[in-house]
Amino acid sequence: MARRDVRKMIFAxxxxxxxxxxxxxxxxxxxxxxxxxxxxxxxxxxxxxxxENNIDFETFFTDAPELNPDRALIKGSICGVKLEEIEDPIMKEIRYLDKLIDELAKGKVMNKILRKNI
Structure with a gap:
């Protein structure tokens, strides 16, 4: 079975x-x-x-007004892959978002999730 290209998945x-x-x-x-x-x-x-416009992840991140420079402070692994080792720029953005949502679900406080005062 072929693996789906996550970049082309619909964000919505x-x-x-x-x-x-x-x-x-x-x-x-x-x-x-x-x-x-x-x-x-x-x-x-x-x-x-x-x-509402059902855009894919690639377009979602490509069209973003500005990707937060502090996202580089997001470290760790998601789906068994270290964020620092992801080379594809869109996949890295998708995994950053996944990691932040995981942190939220794990009860981390918003200031730490949003890398404030680190």
Whole structure:
């Protein structure tokens, strides 16, 4: 079976899974949105528009107004792969987002998730 290219997956199809993962652990959609806005610099309105337009992950990150420079502070592994070892730039952005959502679901405080005062 061929592996799906995650970069071409529709962001709107994964977004509800981020929210579900967070809510199962007592976190909120608003916190998920805050993380996404921090990472991409999208406004809430622009984020909602991207979701409504069913764009893929590659377009979602390519069109982002500005990727947060502090995202380089995100370390560790996601899906068994160290973030520092991911070479594909879009895959790295997708995995950064995955890692931040994991941190949210694990109960980390927002200031630490958003790399404030590190």
């Amino acid at each position: 199809s994964v977004y509800p899974l981020y929210i579900e993962k967070a809510e199962k652990k007592g976190r909120t959609k608003e916190e998920v949105d805050e993380i996404i806005r921090w990472l991409t610099s999208y406004s809430q309105e622009a984020l909602e528009e991207k979701i």
